[in-house]
Amino acid sequence: MTHYRSLNSWLRESYGGKVYKLALDGGFTCPTRDGSKGTGGCIFCAGGSGDFSIPVSGDVTEAIETAKHLVDGKGAEKYIAYFQSYTGTYAPVERLRALYSQVVKHPELAALSIGTRPDCLNNEVLELLSELNTVKPVWVELGLQTIHPETAEYIRRGYPLKVFDSAVTCLLEKHLNVVVHMIIGLPGETPEMIRQTAEYIGRSGAWGIKFQLLHVLEGTDLAKEYREGKVRTLTMEEYIRILEACIESIPPEMVVHRLTGDGAKRSLIAPQWSADKKRVLNEINAAFDRDHVVQGSRLS
Numbered sequence: 001m002t003h004y005r006s007l008n009s010w011l012r013e014s015y016g017g018k019v020y021k022l023a024l025d026g027g028f029t030c031p032t033r034d035g036s037k038g039t040g041g042c043i044f045c046a047g048g049s050g051d052f053s054i055p056v057s058g059d060v061t062e063a064i065e066t067a068k069h070l071v072d073g074k075g076a077e078k079y080i081a082y083f084q085s086y087t088g089t090y091a092p093v094e095r096l097r098a099l100y101s102q103v104v105k106h107p108e109l110a111a112l113s114i115g116t117r118p119d120c121l122n123n124e125v126l127e128l129l130s131e132l133n134t135v136k137p138v139w140v141e142l143g144l145q146t147i148h149p150e151t152a153e154y155i156r157r158g159y160p161l162k163v164f165d166s167a168v169t170c171l172l173e174k175h176l177n178v179v180v181h182m183i184i185g186l187p188g189e190t191p192e193m194i195r196q197t198a199e200y201i202g203r204s205g206a207w208g209i210k211f212q213l214l215h216v217l218e219g220t221d222l223a224k225e226y227r228e229g230k231v232r233t234l235t236m237e238e239y240i241r242i243l244e245a246c247i248e249s250i251p252p253e254m255v256v257h258r259l260t261g262d263g264a265k266r267s268l269i270a271p272q273w274s275a276d277k278k279r280v281l282n283e284i285n286a287a288f289d290r291d292h293v294v295q296g297s298r299l300s
């Protein structure tokens, strides 16, 4: 039984072979870090999820070759360039053009994926993304995390929900593939609030969704709150139960890019059970079998 529409199955259907993501770092920052909207970044963020990214300084081909070596021996036939660190559209458009236009011309790359924020997509950037999309498919990954305003304020996200709504509308008008990130386990959120975020993303018209477990990482302000006993993290059982409800609340055709996170083990404070990703995925799959989870089954 297929419980959900995975990115792997989508890639197999679309490209007929093994496609791997190459994590690249374009040297960006975020408006919540450089002072334009704040300096501390989002409360849980230890650096834009780019721990394993290869820095691109000048020659894109060289960075791509280095990143390819990290997946050597896995039988990759094509690659997706993934700029996951910080905010991949937060720079002058000419700098973005110089970087990304080289990337989309690379013959071994099937697509370009850019992690960004909905408040960093002005008209010039949208035009550029649309242009790049005529050369290779462009995926735009938006860090929404939650639809609930009180949580958004607590995590210092730095933009209201309506900014997300209008960014998705603009991206869809340009025929870009939109992927939305949400976090399961943010402080103060009930399972039902989290499920509502998934359902909202499901109704947004986005192509894909990424579920991320809340990690408490060393060096973040969330870590301070955790050590002071102000926040707790989910047990694996809680996480899986909420994840099931989220999967059941998104449309069957939505592509699930991730079921849990890839936190850097050396800076992980909690929950420690998440460090064993293989075990977590096995437990998720076993629970989906046991509970007969079907993507979209809660939608009327």
Ligand code: SF4
Pocket (backbone or CB within 6 Å): 029, 030, 032, 033, 040, 041, 042, 045, 046, 047, 048, 049, 085, 086, 087, 117, 143
């Ligand atoms: S979560 Fe994203 S937007 Fe927030 S500080 Fe980290 S990289 Fe920047």
